[in-house]
Amino acid sequence: MSKRHKATIGRRQLLRTGIIGIVATAASALESSTVAADTETNDVKRKARYQANSAEVQDFYRVNRYPKR
DSSP, X not given: OOOOOOOSSOHHHHXXXXXXXXXXXXXXXXXXXXXXXXXXXXXXXXXXXXXXTSHHHHHHHHHTOOOOO
């Protein structure tokens, strides 16, 4: 007769340990995060931020341009 090898950690215990770890991680993430107050005024929020002639935008389009055929 063949004998089954007894596993050191059962499937249920492994599942419980995993769930406890996920819950602990989620609880620590929720506890440590703080919400900062909104410091921008409405005028600053509505200000145009995109500048087509800025160096960053020009570099983006230069680097991501399709190759010439």
